Amino acid sequence: MKLRNMIPVLALAFAGGVGLMTSAAPDAMADTAGDSALATIDAAINKASSLYFEYKASIKAPDKDAKSLGLTVRMKGDKRLTEFTAPADVKGTKVLILSPTQMYIYLPSFGKVRRIASHTTEQGFMGLDFTQAEMLLTRYSPYYTASVASDDGTNLKLNLTAKEGTDAPYPKVVLTVTKSNNLPTQVEYFEDASSSSPSKTETRSSYSCDGDVCTPAEFKMVDHTKNGKYSTLTRSKWKANGDMSDDLFTKRNLEN
Numbered sequence: 001m002k003l004r005n006m007i008p009v010l011a012l013a014f015a016g017g018v019g020l021m022t023s024a025a026p027d028a029m030a031d032t033a034g035d036s037a038l039a040t041i042d043a044a045i046n047k048a049s050s051l052y053f054e055y056k057a058s059i060k061a062p063d064k065d066a067k068s069l070g071l072t073v074r075m076k077g078d079k080r081l082t083e084f085t086a087p088a089d090v091k092g093t094k095v096l097i098l099s100p101t102q103m104y105i106y107l108p109s110f111g112k113v114r115r116i117a118s119h120t121t122e123q124g125f126m127g128l129d130f131t132q133a134e135m136l137l138t139r140y141s142p143y144y145t146a147s148v149a150s151d152d153g154t155n156l157k158l159n160l161t162a163k164e165g166t167d168a169p170y171p172k173v174v175l176t177v178t179k180s181n182n183l184p185t186q187v188e189y190f191e192d193a194s195s196s197s198p199s200k201t202e203t204r205s206s207y208s209c210d211g212d213v214c215t216p217a218e219f220k221m222v223d224h225t226k227n228g229k230y231s232t233l234t235r236s237k238w239k240a241n242g243d244m245s246d247d248l249f250t251k252r253n254l255e256n
Contacts, residue, residue: 034146034158037182041158041175044182045138048213050076050244054237059127061229067127079249090126094254097136106254113254129221129231133169134189134202140175143168154179161193174198181214183207199225213240 057069070086080097084090092108095116103116140146144160151157158175162168172190177183185205188198201224206217219233247253 031145031147034148035141037148037156037158037177038141038144038146038160038175041177041182041184042139042141044214045184048075048240050074050241051213051215052237052239052242052244053215053235055233055235057128058232058234059129059229060231062227069126069128074244074248076244076246076249079246081248081253084126096249096251096254097132098249104251104254111255113251127231129200129223129226129229130202130219130233131169134200134221137169137173140173142166144173146175149174151179155185170199181207183214183216197224199223210238210240215240 051074053073055071055073057071059067059069068086069084069090071082071084074081078097078099080095082095084093092106094106096104096106098104104113105116106113137143140160142163143166144162146158146160149157149159156177156179158177160173160175162171170189170191171193172195174186174188174190175184176186178185183204185203187202187204189200189202190197191199201222203220204216204218205220207214208217215235215238217235220230221232222228222230
């Protein structure tokens with residue numbers, strides 16, 4: 001894989017988050033119930049001090065065979081380290097996120113650490129339909145105002161509108177959560193705040209817990225702008241709040 005195709009980077013992270021786009025829609029009318037619910041959701045998503053995951057990724061485009069990737073993900077605070085473990089031609093590729101403007105990639109074929117331009121966050125990586133901006137958006141309140149769209153007692157649906165002056169990755173997001181645990185089961189992303197049809201739909205399913213930290217066993221992202229092309233991330237192993245050295249999240253460690 002050529003370097004120019006490796007630079008768009010996926011930072012797979014589910015604890016803490018940042019929006020990285022530079023445009024936003026006007027604020028929605030204040031909705032106290034919606035904003036309060038959104039703050040509760042943020043807290044539920046971000047309970048862990050550290051997280052470790054092993055995933056198998058599958059990429060499926062219409063009329064094409066599925067492609068598979070293996071990867072591990074480590075998170076501590078706002079720092080994230082992703083390492084690809086399969087297939088052989090990408091094994092050993094590592095991505096380190098220290099901040100929205102400090103992102104690095106290590107490519108074994110080059111044997112060097114390269115800095116990643118922050119403007120690439122709206123692109124996928126290795127064919128995956130998840131972008132860095134989407135995967136890092138796990139704290140919604142700093143970027144969105146929320147209004148309650150529906151509440152059936154079991155599921156709550158919120159309409160999120162980007163706050164003016166923030167770097168929200170989409171002008172509009174529709175978030176569906178299970179009220180029993182305040183965790184998302186579906187996230188719809190809209191490129192146009194006035195549209196009724198999402199550009200992409202993400203589902204999160206089969207939650208399980210390690211202590212009071214709960215994460216989904218599977219993520220699926222469908223890109224409606226690409227004839228329904230989709231990617232899934234299936235969790236095979238994980239650990240919350242384990243010991244994790246700060247030395248892991250350094251440029252020096254990328255080369256080890």
